[in-house]
Amino acid sequence: MSRSGAVRSPCVSVCALDENDICIGCQRTADEITRWSQMSDEERLQVMKLVIQREDEIAL
Template identity: 60%
Template sequence: MKVADKVRSPCVNVCALDENDMCIGCQRTGDEILRWTTMSNDERREVLLKVAEREKQVAL
């Protein structure tokens, strides 16, 4: 698989975990961040769906 084919990380270079182990920059958990490089594209897409839901909750 080419690098261009991989699902890109949602990282925005604001890396700080809150009290719930959630990054305040990209809305991924510490575990999701650690495992990102070994995840399949399907797993990454699942995380991105969770990130989108988390972002909606933060916006409320």
């Protein structure tokens, strides 16, 4: 049984939303940031996959 909160926040303390409502520091949406503490680890892992995709899009 996994403990809740095992997936750490990607926050890097650079908190500013871009025109698409995505944080320029951690690449999460405002909704994802707001709900993070209530998410299960499975939900957090899904968000982290989206974060990686968003980072890849910026790198292009």
